[in-house]
Amino acid sequence: xxxxxxxxxxxxxxxxxxxxxxxxxxxxxxxxxxxxxxxxxxxxxxxxxxxxxxxxxxxxxxxxxxxxxxxxxxxxxxxxxxxxxxxxxxxxxxxxxxxxxxxxxxxxxxxxxxxxxxxxxxxxxxxxxxxxxxxxxxxxxxxxxxxxxxxxxxxxxxxxxxxxxxxxxxxxxxxxxxxxxxxxxxxxxxxxxxxxxxxxxxxxxxxxxxxxxxxxxxxxxxxxxxxxxxxxxxxxxxxxxxxxxxxxxxxxxxxxxxxxxxxxxxxxxxxxxxxxxxxxxxxxxxxxxxxxxxxxxxxxxxxxxxxxxxxxxxxxxxxxxxxxxxxxxxxxxxxxxxxxxxxxxxxxxxxxxxxxxxxxxxxxxxxx
Numbered sequence: 001x002x003x004x005x006x007x008x009x010x011x012x013x014x015x016x017x018x019x020x021x022x023x024x025x026x027x028x029x030x031x032x033x034x035x036x037x038x039x040x041x042x043x044x045x046x047x048x049x050x051x052x053x054x055x056x057x058x059x060x061x062x063x064x065x066x067x068x069x070x071x072x073x074x075x076x077x078x079x080x081x082x083x084x085x086x087x088x089x090x091x092x093x094x095x096x097x098x099x100x101x102x103x104x105x106x107x108x109x110x111x112x113x114x115x116x117x118x119x120x121x122x123x124x125x126x127x128x129x130x131x132x133x134x135x136x137x138x139x140x141x142x143x144x145x146x147x148x149x150x151x152x153x154x155x156x157x158x159x160x161x162x163x164x165x166x167x168x169x170x171x172x173x174x175x176x177x178x179x180x181x182x183x184x185x186x187x188x189x190x191x192x193x194x195x196x197x198x199x200x201x202x203x204x205x206x207x208x209x210x211x212x213x214x215x216x217x218x219x220x221x222x223x224x225x226x227x228x229x230x231x232x233x234x235x236x237x238x239x240x241x242x243x244x245x246x247x248x249x250x251x252x253x254x255x256x257x258x259x260x261x262x263x264x265x266x267x268x269x270x271x272x273x274x275x276x277x278x279x280x281x282x283x284x285x286x287x288x289x290x291x292x293x294x295x296x297x298x299x300x301x302x303x304x305x306x307x308x309x310x311x312x313x314x315x316x317x318x319x320x321x322x323x324x325x326x327x328x329x330x331x332x333x334x335x336x337x338x339x340x341x342x343x344x345x346x347x348x349x350x351x352x353x354x355x356x357x358x359x360x361x362x363x364x365x366x367x368x
Contacts, residue, residue, distance in 0.1 A: 039096045041179065047066055099188065104166040109157070110157045112127075116155065120155075140162055140167050141160060289334065301325055336362055
């Protein structure tokens, strides 16, 4: 749930807060989450222009004429007109920005050393009479750092300045219309940044109650706790399922291992059996060799010994013509390379020659 840099959690919190806000009345919702709309009252040329800003969109509600006499307080007619305008448009008056006319504000750009950044407001107050026709005790001002030059060690500071009496008169005018501005600034500019100025002294600016953020934080913590418990239970169930699957896999592996060992044993026995069959098939049997020898040799040739080992047969006996024994064996397809293993000798007792010969027994496929 926290993968991809926490985006799923952010989307969940945004959805939850949106649903909670939709379920609450407008006044409570505005108090808890901040106003979704802001009312701007721009003063200029004997009239007050009302603009409602909601979710980045601006809609002009209308204009209310003020007393034509400069510095005069608006009459009851102007106050009633403003109230009717707000009721007709169902515009909340809880978050109000009051804009002074351009003739009542100054916007100097001041260059200061970077070292002044730590006490910028005090430095600007000290320099006020150098950049405006007024002293610091005659004006209210706000500022923002527009840029800096590290090489030259300089700061570029934008300042919005208005006389205190003009700001107080504008606040009194708003009060007669039942408005309590949170911000007093200059006229709207095409360039961004004007909205960051607020000429109200810090002590007079409204500060949100800490109770509401704490309640929201508690609600968020409770929700996250419940989500954590739910996830914990889900992970516990998944862990139990995983343990059961692992146990089953272990059983299957044991069965598979036994089966594999049996298969290996069977394969080994088959290999041995095949080898023996192949050896038996490729090598002539002792009976076959003896049968071939007895059929090839006539009765006048005597054999007194016979052996077969490593594909070689050894014959010993007596004959009147031992060379004919070689020829008879060579004529057989079962023997090859027949030769005398020892010199032929005469046995005077029986009057025959004793011979010892060997011959290679051919493989079965060679004999075919």
